[in-house]
Amino acid sequence: MDTRWAIFGTGGISAKFVSGLRHAKGAKPQLVVSRSAESGRRFAQAFGIPEVAEGYDSVTAASPFDVAYIATPPSEHARHAIACIEAGKAVLIEKPFASSVAEARRIADAARAQGVFCMEAMWTRFNPAARRLRDLIRDGAIGEVRQAHGAFCFTNKPDAANTSFDPQRGGGALAQLGVYPISLLHWLFGAPEGVEAFGRIGDTGVEEDAAISLRFAGGAVATVNTSLRALGDNGLRIGGTHGSIAFEGPIFRPYGVRVQRMAPRRKGSDTGLGRKALLREQGLPQKLSQWHGLLTRSGKVDRQLFAGNGYHYQVEEVGRCLAAGLQESPEMTLADSIAVMETMDTVRERIGGQGK
Ligand SMILES: NC(=O)c1ccc[n+]([C@@H]2O[C@H](COP(=O)([O-])OP(=O)(O)OC[C@H]3O[C@@H](n4cnc5c(N)ncnc54)[C@H](OP(=O)(O)O)[C@@H]3O)[C@@H](O)[C@H]2O)c1
The missing domain is CATH 3.40.50.720 (NAD(P)-binding Rossmann-like Domain)
Incomplete structure (x- = not known):
């Protein structure tokens, strides 16, 4: 049934x-x-x-x-x-x-x-692109993870009648948007050990902008931007010793991952004085490189198209858990929801005293 x-x-x-x-x-x-x-x-x-x-x-x-x-x-x-x-x-x-x-x-x-x-x-955890991104990181596709950046920022007219701008109803950039990159980073790397943030409180009393820094066990660091008042890149990118991996498409509904691999460079091996190096700095090669950059994008795209509007994956997860007699999803545990709220409360504490 x-x-x-x-x-x-x-x-x-x-x-x-x-x-x-x-x-x-x-x-x-x-x-x-x-x-x-x-x-x-x-x-x-x-x-x-x-x-x-x-x-x-x-x-x-x-x-x-x-x-x-x-x-x-x-x-x-x-x-x-x-x-x-x-x-x-x-x-x-x-x-x-x-x-x-x-x-x-x-x-x-x-x-x-x-x-x-x-x-x-947290429907994005069940999106096929998010799962692929996590698998590739776990398989070592980009080496040791050291950096990450996530953003979810849209520009809206401040409106106290709207939940997003109403502190009484739990509004604010973090609750509405910032929770997505924060939750994805928790899912990938666990709860952060360190949380710092700058932000700006709007006239209705909610944080409208925040720039957050996180430090995870093992030393990886991340930044998160969220805003109710400014448009952002709205992506997720993870950087490692052997490359980077990023969502293709917006953080809330990605449809692929872009992997760019790069072996660590030996710094100082290029003196800049060789014939090739000197030629590279001339106007024509620079112009060609700009056009190449404009017409192509680096990295390989692993397409992970979602079905429907993407909201049903979480419903299927609930169905799977109920059929297995589970009281929690292993992908979105209660402890994890609490830890995400802890991070968000810490960010709000940091921002609270900073004013408008
Ligand atoms: N997953 C996503 O993509 C996504 C996107 C947007 C929002 N959300 C989340 O979904 C939740 C609802 O967001 P929303 O933007 O739809 O919120 P909303 O428009 O402010 O409220 C949703 C509905 O809640 C009911 N409601 C119950 N008590 C209310 C109260 N005191 N004030 C206002 N409405 C009340 C109303 O329905 P009735 O009039 O029928 O009672 C209202 O239409 C939030 O937690 C939000 O963060 C998720």
Whole structure:
């Protein structure tokens, strides 16, 4: 029998998620839960979902679903998720897992106490390109990892009515966007040992920009940029002693990886005085090299196209875990969601005193 999903919240991400759910095997949307019956019905009609529940408190053990997808603002995640968990329902909770590490721990404790499956909907971890990137790094494709950079920055008009800019609902660049590169770096290298950050708080009281430095066990270092007010490169790149590997496509929905290999150079072996070296510095070779750079890009692309809109991979992971009787996904554990929240809380602490 198909796993029956309840959709909590009728915002834009719920619509994308339900569109994606269609591509998942063994899953169907059964119920929409909304603050208002009218918006619940509108959403249910748009996607052919059979049932609607009015009010997030209306959910009980008898409600007709197996897994709740919690897509309400971050400030509501703990309340809505714990209510479902206490009703014995499995939960998939949108990122960020909660609005603080204390809330994240409360959700995890409730899930463990009830023996109920619980996972953060960090869908990018289940994207084929992300998995390929991790496998290539593990296989030593770029040697010893020493550097990484991730960015997720978009430009928006500040608007206190929007969750992204509302501190009460858990907004801010970190919660909305920065959590993606931070979570991917945790997934690849574990929780960082050191966290430093600079940032800027906007008029509505949320951090609108942040530049973060992370240091991992073993010495690898990373930078993360996130912004609600500026556009960024929105990529992920990992640098090692024998090359680099980067997402092809945006960090939230990559469709391949680009691998550039390079053996370590022996510094100082080029005096710059040889005939070839001197010729290389002339105008014509420089012009040719610029055109070559503009017309070609270095590295080899390993295409990893995602199916549907990419949201169903996490749904299939939930299905796999439930079938195996697991209470956590090995790819997105509760400890990991808590550790990501710890990193985010530290960044917010660092930025908090820095002003506008
Ligand atoms: N994975 C992704 O790609 C992705 C993308 C965007 C956002 N997200 C995450 O998804 C979650 C929801 O994001 P969103 O942008 O859709 O949020 P939103 O538009 O602010 O809220 C989503 C829905 O939550 C319900 N809701 C419940 N309590 C609410 C309250 N106090 N204030 C406002 N709405 C409330 C509303 O539905 P009803 O009116 O039906 O109750 C609303 O439409 C967040 O955790 C966000 O970080 C994930």
